Amino acid sequence: MSKDASAPKRRIDRDALLPPMAQFLLENGVHAASLRPLAKAAGTSDRMLVYHFGSKDALVEEVLMWLADGVQAQLGLLVPAQREGTLASFATMLFELLRQPMLRPHLALLMEVSAFCARGQDDFRKVSEQVVDSYHSWLMDVMPPTHGDRTAAAAHMLATVEGALMQDMAGREAFARMALDRAFAD
Amino acid sequence: MSKDASAPKRRIDRDALLPPMAQFLLENGVHAASLRPLAKAAGTSDRMLVYHFGSKDALVEEVLMWLADGVQAQLGLLVPAQREGTLASFATMLFELLRQPMLRPHLALLMEVSAFCARGQDDFRKVSEQVVDSYHSWLMDVMPPTHGDRTAAAAHMLATVEGALMQDMAGREAFARMALDRAFAD
DNA sequence: AGAATAATGTAGCGAGTGCTACAAGAGGAA
DNA sequence: TTCCTCTTGTAGCACTCGCTACATTATTCT
Secondary structure, three states, rough: OOHHHHOOOHHHHHHOOHHHHHHHHHHHOOHOHHHHHHHHHOOHHHHHHHHHHHOHHHHHHHHHHHHHHHHHHHHHOOOOOOOOOOHHHHHHHHHHHOOOOOHHHHHHHHHHHHHHOOOEEEEHHHHHHHHHHHHHHHHHOOOOOOOOOHHHHHHHHHHHHHHHHHHHHOOOHHHHHHHHHHOOOO | OOOOOOOOOOHHHHHHHHHHHHHHHHOOHHHHHHHHHHHHOOOOOOHHHHHOOHHHHHHHHHHHHHHHHHHHHHHHHOOOOOOOOOOOHHHHHHHHHHHHHOOHHHHHHHHHHHHHHHOOOOHOOOOOOHHHHHHHHHHHHHHOOOOOOOOHHHHHHHHHHHHHHHHHHHHOHHHHHHHHHHHOOO
């Protein structure tokens, strides 16, 4: 009777493991995520991680999903809706924001996961799809006024900024900025 | 005297190991590249790989560099210089080309390596930089006529197509195509 | 209370990791 | 021939991997 059927008490402890493991993933990447280091980061044991999450793959997927939700919330707080302003300045602002040390690891994670998908390993397909959808719907809400199909406009904005960020992360910041300057120079 | 000092005979065998190992990297990714599977793919032993390349990290870097060169050459053969035509149709053609099963694994590899760089692990920074530079200089040669700074135009083209491909690989082909359609709709 | 269930620690298995010590074959140089 | 360097196979080391069997405690229900 004291127990709420919709929220079993034991799940609370389990969910508390997610943030430190997410932090570990951000710092080290999916490829370096093995049970024992993850457990150490979360202050528990590999034994318990398997007990709570079933397997390492299920664990990583859950942590990535949790991270995806978190990023969307974080962006919502950082960037208010732009009722005016140019697409060019918005794109630059977004580029600088995602470049920052705070958000850059998230992007690295997205790229790592997308690389898996590109190779046909669908382990994290849902994750990458949700991340892209999150960015896209967030852009629909927050980007400056556009003409024509706003869905396409948001996809365009996302592709442009992500493409620039890809060049930047690959060590070619100058190319990235040139691309951005040209993309919305109407 | 029979030995040519500028081309030691033993190097020939060594370089013959590169193609099969590159194939392995394309199919399985850097994260899955360990010595014994690589050796099996190349028809030799882990012992020999370390003997020839010094260490696993040096090996992978060399294979990636070899691949980077190969892609540039491959693109040069596939796409002749476009002296006329629109940027929009060129971008679409490039998108479809890089999406193909033949080239998609190369992109997956680039993303995986770029993810490393984004996290500050500089192991493969030279690789990612060379790949981006290769694509860029190739675009400068081959893309249709542009107005203004052609370096910036090539960077813009590269960012747009790569951004679209990123969404595509993440499972959102529709967004990718919308972005492309809008990017060069002048 | 006792019984049932959930949670956790300990220890380990079999496989795989990068890498190396050692010895032996191969081939040319003296 | 003997020597020397290059190349290669065998065997293994110390380690990590995901995961599990087993036992033990903690909690909750009756």
